[in-house]
Amino acid sequence: MAQTRIGQDPAASPATSRGGLVKDGPSRPANTTDAPLAEPRLRRHDWIALIGSRFGLIITWALMIVAFGVLLPGVFLSGSNLGYLLSSQATVLIVAIAVTIPMAAGEFDLSSSGVVVITVVTMGYLNVIQRWPLMPTVLVALAIGLVVGCVNAFFVVRIGISSLIVTLAMTSVLIGFALGLNNLTVTGISVDLVDAARSTVGGIQLVFFYALGVVVVAWYVFQHTPIGRSLYFTGAGREVARLSGVRVDAIRAGSLIVSSLLGAVAAVLLTGVLGSADPNVGTSYALAPFAAAMLGSTSFTPGRFNILGTAVATYFLATGITGLQLLGLAGWVTQVFYGMALILGVALSTFAARRNGRTIRA
Amino acid sequence: MNSTNQEPLLRAEHLTKSYGARPVLKEAYLNIVSGEIHALLGENGSGKSTLIKLLAGQIAPDGGYAADNAPRVTVSGRSEGLPIDPKTAERLKLGFVHQDLGLVLSSTVMETLGLGRYRTQWGRINWRAQRSYTEETLRRYGLGLSPDAVVGRLSAVERAMLSIIRGIESISGEEKGVLVLDEPTAYLPADAVHQLFEVLRRIKATGSSVVFVTHRLDEVKDICDRATILRSGEVVATMDVASATTDDLITAILGTELTNLYPSEHTSVTEPVLRATNLSGAETRDVSFVASRGEILGLTGLVGDGFEEIIGLCFGASRGEGKVEVKGTEVEQKWLRPRRAMSMGMAYIPADRATSSGLMAASAAENLTMATMRRYWRSGRMAYSEEHKDAIEAMRRVGLRPLAPDLPLSSFSGGNQQKLILAKWLLTRPHVLFLHEPTNGVDVGAKKTLFDLINRAAQDGCSVVIASSEYEDLAHLCHRVIVIKNGAVSGELTGDQLTTDAITHRCLASTATPATS
Numbered sequence: 025m026a027q028t029r030i031g032q033d034p035a036a037s038p039a040t041s042r043g044g045l046v047k048d049g050p051s052r053p054a055n056t057t058d059a060p061l062a063e064p065r066l067r068r069h070d071w072i073a074l075i076g077s078r079f080g081l082i083i084t085w086a087l088m089i090v091a092f093g094v095l096l097p098g099v100f101l102s103g104s105n106l107g108y109l110l111s112s113q114a115t116v117l118i119v120a121i122a123v124t125i126p127m128a129a130g131e132f133d134l135s136s137s138g139v140v141v142i143t144v145v146t147m148g149y150l151n152v153i154q155r156w157p158l159m160p161t162v163l164v165a166l167a168i169g170l171v172v173g174c175v176n177a178f179f180v181v182r183i184g185i186s187s188l189i190v191t192l193a194m195t196s197v198l199i200g201f202a203l204g205l206n207n208l209t210v211t212g213i214s215v216d217l218v219d220a221a222r223s224t225v226g227g228i229q230l231v232f233f234y235a236l237g238v239v240v241v242a243w244y245v246f247q248h249t250p251i252g253r254s255l256y257f258t259g260a261g262r263e264v265a266r267l268s269g270v271r272v273d274a275i276r277a278g279s280l281i282v283s284s285l286l287g288a289v290a291a292v293l294l295t296g297v298l299g300s301a302d303p304n305v306g307t308s309y310a311l312a313p314f315a316a317a318m319l320g321s322t323s324f325t326p327g328r329f330n331i332l333g334t335a336v337a338t339y340f341l342a343t344g345i346t347g348l349q350l351l352g353l354a355g356w357v358t359q360v361f362y363g364m365a366l367i368l369g370v371a372l373s374t375f376a377a378r379r380n381g382r383t384i385r386a
Numbered sequence: 387m388n389s390t391n392q393e394p395l396l397r398a399e400h401l402t403k404s405y406g407a408r409p410v411l412k413e414a415y416l417n418i419v420s421g422e423i424h425a426l427l428g429e430n431g432s433g434k435s436t437l438i439k440l441l442a443g444q445i446a447p448d449g450g451y452a453a454d455n456a457p458r459v460t461v462s463g464r465s466e467g468l469p470i471d472p473k474t475a476e477r478l479k480l481g482f483v484h485q486d487l488g489l490v491l492s493s494t495v496m497e498t499l500g501l502g503r504y505r506t507q508w509g510r511i512n513w514r515a516q517r518s519y520t521e522e523t524l525r526r527y528g529l530g531l532s533p534d535a536v537v538g539r540l541s542a543v544e545r546a547m548l549s550i551i552r553g554i555e556s557i558s559g560e561e562k563g564v565l566v567l568d569e570p571t572a573y574l575p576a577d578a579v580h581q582l583f584e585v586l587r588r589i590k591a592t593g594s595s596v597v598f599v600t601h602r603l604d605e606v607k608d609i610c611d612r613a614t615i616l617r618s619g620e621v622v623a624t625m626d627v628a629s630a631t632t633d634d635l636i637t638a639i640l641g642t643e644l645t646n647l648y649p650s651e652h653t654s655v656t657e658p659v660l661r662a663t664n665l666s667g668a669e670t671r672d673v674s675f676v677a678s679r680g681e682i683l684g685l686t687g688l689v690g691d692g693f694e695e696i697i698g699l700c701f702g703a704s705r706g707e708g709k710v711e712v713k714g715t716e717v718e719q720k721w722l723r724p725r726r727a728m729s730m731g732m733a734y735i736p737a738d739r740a741t742s743s744g745l746m747a748a749s750a751a752e753n754l755t756m757a758t759m760r761r762y763w764r765s766g767r768m769a770y771s772e773e774h775k776d777a778i779e780a781m782r783r784v785g786l787r788p789l790a791p792d793l794p795l796s797s798f799s800g801g802n803q804q805k806l807i808l809a810k811w812l813l814t815r816p817h818v819l820f821l822h823e824p825t826n827g828v829d830v831g832a833k834k835t836l837f838d839l840i841n842r843a844a845q846d847g848c849s850v851v852i853a854s855s856e857y858e859d860l861a862h863l864c865h866r867v868i869v870i871k872n873g874a875v876s877g878e879l880t881g882d883q884l885t886t887d888a889i890t891h892r893c894l895a896s897t898a899t900p901a902t903s
Binding site: 244248249250253254256257260261263264265266267268269270271327 | 701703724725728734736741742743744745746747748752756757759760763766767768810
């Protein structure tokens, strides 16, 4: 994985200071003079830049909702559409949170779509074709996630191969196995699971609330525990973290394992939502979570991967796509939109990192 | 300016640069006469690097000035407005060796020296001519390298020499040129510095000149003819080095007199705290020593002789053999990890701030509590306000400016970063504090603070072990210095023997005598 160290020396980047623009916000480099420095005071345009960089995503999202609401009166802002929007993206949200965890620790987990596919197919195979009861099926599904995570972690941490390579290859392996197991859509998944995922509360499917639970727990761990801090330290400077007593190898391995496990959780819920096991579900999970994580790292705490950012970005992207589809654009728009969002997300987070003298891996 | 009645070889003027609203350089200038070695001095943050970057065209000066006082550089009577591009710099015979050396680690020595000046024949590179040029150049500078050696595999010293040679070659030719060296000696051992100075004197003899940025005043006295001193972005003096004392230079750099750079109070020592037994690593074998409570112990030698490795081995940062004992707890080195070392009461500050000891992107507070963050983990969440309070307290204690725990570490000057990292480890209340080149790229003022802090830590009962090739600092700061040669202990200096000259002599002498092998 290429690691680009950007803006370590803010003085070296002329672009940030041209014409006294607002571009160097609250974290203006303070190392360029040794004149007595007071606590840095923010000027008014600094505040605007600060709010813009932290909450730009939410503001854009709000504007987008208003725009679609005006363009599609009575449709876009209807309760049923909002309920659909929240519910349909819940599993994507879980996977997006899943991939954010290793990304914070400086590792990529591209195998999430592979995990989703193999878990979904296995669910269909065991629960429908082999007529297994629900509980053992779910346990096997989660075990698959656990095993994949452990294998990823072994090759990345123990053997020392780039996580990009290992998890990319793993995706191919998993999808291959899935197709070998069963390459047709299986219907007739246990009603209990379907109910657990699809029952609605206030027009919103339960699966959304599970996803919300995942978000809250992940947010808490990131924000309020030493583990969250260690994740960030490991991602921002592995050697510094190691020499400061952070168990970087455990953190990296753990993040990959949790990521795969959460991927399997999302897949179990997805099977319930769809009521069937479709081996072609993977495409929705290949790119969208990464686009969301990257875009999310540009807001709230710009330059750092963060759970709130990922969550908001997931729905930001979904809002855009749903709106465009309601406007009459065909299904292809999804692919184009997510691809562009990923590139834009990386570009913006690179920009945020440069402004804050931070390190980003991409 | 007493010795400049002739037209200078290089004249740079109206150098003004601000970042945001803050001026970094204010109407600075530089006049270099033909055939001189000219020091550019100043504390960290005084604008030296900015001045060099302006000259090199890496950054653009502030605009908006009338034509007659626009920033410009004149070499041998040819004048160009700043910023200049690399081609223009080459035409003006301006060569640069930047602090980061600017080498491509995956390329070969031949490619490195050829970059931008390939010998071509009908559009294709004439590799044979290129090879003989490379071999001849390496021989001329006494560098025993193969043209095919990969830069990434070279030692730090060889890399520095290679980069400097490339810089010199870029200004060689009929016309006189100016070579700008930004802290070239920071990572060079004493013998390589001598080698470099020989080369610089040769350049000077041809009528070309050298601009030399450094923190080491003994080097300035040694080789420089004149010095320009920057303070807070302004040129405060240009002086003849021969007629100035080191104290004069320090006074000019700081703007105040610095008394007692090296505090002399030494507490007496008896109780052993650290005991290293038969430590062996990649560059060392069977090194044993003891450090006592309140003692400041120096480990030194020539770069490459292995003295730098030892403290890393003690802390478990790298893998080796032997035993490490702290306050009665003994551990086999091969099982020692940083985490274990920390629980035994050790603290370790590596030399390379940017990659090993500080997280530039993280805030000052996060850096400060990195090694102690579990303290703030109570009843299920991080106690942020307490962490913030402790961070401010710790920053105040080491005299950090600005007192802003939320700013990223990269916003602080080099000296302040080092103070902050020291504060981070002092928060762990270590029994043993390992420091590797603690004053690397740190200005004189911050250096004094660092020394005070190190002394205070020792007086509080900490055992401090410093691995450094700054003999002068070691001589003043340490109670005892162990000299490492060829990976083994070759001698120990204490009391009256502990002088800069004695250490230098001990380190150099051991290489002058051919090894028995």
